Amino acid sequence: MKNKQMRRFFQSAAITGGVLCAAVAQSATTDYLEAVRAELAEFETGKFTLAPESPWISRADSGAGIADVEGFTAFLRRELPGTYILFVRLPRPTRVKIFEEYINTGDLGKARSDIYNLLYRDR
Amino acid sequence: MGQVMDSKRAGGRIAARLLSIIGALAFSTAALPGVPKDLRIPTGEVSAEEVAKQVYFANHFYAFKNFSIERSGDTMAVLVTRTPDGRTSYTGVERHLNNEYDDGEIQARDLAIFHSGQSRGMGMLVTDYVDDAKSQNYMVWLPSLRKIRRFAEPAHDEMWGGAVFTFGDVTLRKPQHEEHEIIGKKRFRTCLGVIEEVEGRTMRHVDKMPKRACRHVGKEVYGLKSTTKFENWWYDYRISFVDTRTFADYRTVYFKDGKMIKIIDRDWGLVSDSAEGDQRALFWKYWYGVELDSGRESWAVIPQSVVEFDRERRDSFWSESTLRRLKR
Known part of the structure; x- marks a missing residue:
């Protein structure tokens, strides 16, 4: 009985974890697409608009990259x-x-x- | 008889997949009379056609007599592919390009040798001719058959399984296949794409996968809109972000029916700071591609430590006999 409950717990945890991982991956891809769209839009509008917390903007403290x-x-x-x-x-x-x-x-x-x-x- | 046919079909399938992998990591060797190997760096205002030719020059490594991605122990280029269900696979490859032919017939030769993945032990020699009307010659060594097979030039839109790069993207598309227009000039603002699941992670052949490249942020780029001349094609037009100084194309975004459908990012590096005195003496550090409808991603990474260029090497290295000597 206990084993069954434990198995259910691990199964549901695994599913939840999987969903969360998928959500994180999806979110990251969305960030990337937003960055690409912002780059493209700049040719038309002359303005670059992207959330400053985007992981696709180079920032010294983010580990995302090096720009200066x-x-x-x-x-x-x-x-x-x-x-x-x-x-x-x-x-x-x-x-x-x-x-x-x-x-x-x-x-x-x-x-x-x-x-x-x-x-x-x-x- | 049936077994022979099966083995031939299997060989064909393997070769087709091999061709696709090469497409993903290829040095393009397609010839174009309009893009000579001694194409000069333009001065002053540049036309869209000129930018397209310069991009072609950089992507074909015309700044070098020969260019190799060697194998040093287990270190070599790797192509990682991720399917939408999260599965990743990798292939290690060694490549050698020779641009130094002056017989008026051969434009370039390109040798690829596969050291891991399902294509392990295979080799391919691609010969490109000066005559633009003559299609490239593909010679593939199939270790399971211990035979060489010859193939015609693949279709521009051909791609393989998980890899999102087409032959047109990296080998076959020429400036005259599209109409070009410069849509503007601006600073490049964002980092280049990566497969986030393996970013910075340990990977066979390259030790560690790189982190997203942000070195190009702040560089001035042209927006080059290239509209295909092919009818009913898989894309209508693409917009490339091309460095105004080196003509490296950092990013290309493909559109169909007004919708963004695919992105390819390329991290470029000068082979050395003073290399050749030519700012176009560049190599690919990585290619990243994503297909937006399927979610498939591909990432080809080339470690700088195994890049060599203008090396003394006999022409006979780029021959059938090298293929025949390959061991699985």
């Missing part, structure tokens, strides 16, 4: 603390250059080795 050198610094601090410690010791123009190169290439490995080389090897 501050965002890049926050990203390093969160994801690569060792590299961050070295990065913040570089002068700002060098940091900007490394950030811009990362934006063009998307090569984080090269950014890391450049930071290290600029601080130690090239001196």
Whole structure:
């Protein structure tokens, strides 16, 4: 009897969990479509309108992405603390250059080795 | 006899699926007289046709003599597909493109080797000809049959199972297949799409799947509206967001009867900051696609560590004998 109740509980929990997961996934897709629509609408209206909490807008603290050198610094601090410690010791123009190169290439490995080389090897 | 026919049919099915996978990860090698491999970077005001040609140039890796997505141990490109019921599958692939032909006959050759998934052990060599009227030659090594099969060029709208990219999207569509119009210029504002369930997660072949790419936020893009010339086609027009400097097409949105039906996002990266002195010397870091009516998603990811270009390699590498040497 107890086993039956337990089984029912787990079944209903699994179903609820599944529905919740589906809802989350659906919601995320909706956010993405809203972002795409906002991009398209800007060509017609000249205005970009999207909820500021959208996970498809780059924000330094969201983990969603990196759009400026501050965002890049926050990203390093969160994801690569060792590299961050070295990065913040570089002068700002060098940091900007490394950030811009990362934006063009998307090569984080090269950014890391450049930071290290600029601080130690090239001196 | 029946068994032979069955095995032939199975081979055909496998090859068709293989063709589709390649479409999803392909370097496009289709020829176009109007888009020479030495196409210059435009200066001043650019026409819509010129933008379309430049996009074609970037997508065909014409900035390189040859371009490879190598295999380093188990690291290589991976194509992940997610069906609406939440099932995901993946395929690992190694690819080599050769643009360096000057015999006046061959435009480019493209070799793909599959290392995981249902197509494991298979290989494909695509030959593209300078003569635009001549269709591409597809040669597929089928390990289960231990034979090479030759196929004609696939249909533009052909796609496979879970993958949402068509051959037209990545290999076959040429600028002259559409009419182009620039609808504006603006800053790109949002991050590129990903399959959220696997974003940042551990995945075979790439160690970790990337997070959504937001590096392109703030870059100036053209809105390029391309209306198909094909009748009764699966889309009426598409709008691409094209970088005004590099001609990388970050996003393409497809419309049918005024309704958005499909989106393809592409994360691009320069091979190195000073590569070739050509801002179009780019490679795909990932492709993401979603079909809005079915909800199917595909995500092809290429790790930068296995990208090589302008490497010294004999032409004979792009030949039937390489296919025959493949082991399952």
